[in-house]
Amino acid sequence: MSLTERELLELKPDHVVDAIGEVCPHTLNLALDKLKKAKPGEIVVEVTDHSIATKTIPAAVKMNKIGEFLGVAKKGGEYHIFVKKL
């Protein structure tokens, strides 16, 4: 499923991960930690300025089937990465 940036930013996330200034692998680990704690159906968004996280997080959640990647919205040099816990 892919939503437009606007649709993504209108979502009400249940958990927000602040990963500004973080780099790999912390950007991924923080997202996975939060996803583990989230309940199924909840939306986790990670806010980061590390562009590579926009590739690693979707790949990781797809591989370990912990969540559904909803999309990335770019806002003022920051990436908001949306994942729905499965």
Add this chain to the structure above:
Amino acid sequence: MAYTWDVFLLAAFFGFAYGFLLQKADFCFVASIRDWISVRDTRILNGVLVLIAVALIGWAVVLATGARTVADVWTVPLGGANLLGGILFGIGMTIAGGCGSGTLYRCGMGYVQFWIVLACSIAGNLLFALLYDPWGRDALEPLTVVESGYTLYSLPVPVYAIPVAIVLMMAAIAIWRFGFRGFAAGFRSALTDWEGNPFKQSHWDIRLVAALIGIVATVQFALMSNVSITGPETRIGAVAVSLFAGDDFVFNNTYLNALFADFPKIGLGPEETLVFFLIIGSLAAALLSGSFKLRWPKKSRLPYAIIGGLLMGVSSRIAPGCNIANVITGIGGLSISSVIVLVGMIIGIFIVVAFVFKMPLLLFRRDDSFGA
């Protein structure tokens, strides 16, 4: 040997090209292995494999045409130091979050964390040099098996035989994994992944970038030298210290003195120029795509940057060489010691992923469960 200005210009061009390309693909050697063992994501690993394949063919072409001879291939003493240095470098770069090249291009993107990693890595280089003279040399000496190093190019077979055989094998494995269609589609998507102006696009396909880096490194090998990063960084550190402590700091140290053996005086040469321009190339690429931003790390990450950087600095002198030298010039030159260094690096990355960051290890898991 005195260098002329054209060599510096050439070095600046190569450095700029590496920095630009590395930034465009977020080329991360740590991630190539880490993401593969942790979440079975092979996107970046595929890029590294393409780079290796292109370097192998590139070196074979350069040697076959006689532009360079086997004596020009980068080899280092073969032995236990390769494995030890590789493991420590793998641990260091995974803790720091960036390898030899990754640290540099992220400096250009405005990551303050990697400025700290770079400074600590250079401090680690110098620390090694200071330890080398009194006892480091004696400690590492017994690990050496073959003093002169060894490249498979010394074998009495046509120069292209081994590299072509390895690349054909890699292609066969790729076709076996993805099928003929998938293999061809990979080429197509690598070449057509464009959305408008390429210079403003923040991400280029990593396989295309890998191939371009391999070509640039091949041209550099033919025209100038073997690409390396941490050796020049050590010289940059030595030059910086000698500004305060005087040139005797270098002359009185066996290790540093040897590093400057080919230099007319203590100063920066073409390879150091290359390192500076790598950062400038990355800065240019990041500015064009709007990816440049001064990024301040969280305080809690500083120990990782400092310890990781120091470890990388010391270990890149033990191995010797960082990921760039060993992956491109080492594997491209079929140097056995580089293969050992790379095995060490993979072990080091695994140790940190599994025991320090405690990340999932999906590569070794057969079931679909996820937890703990």
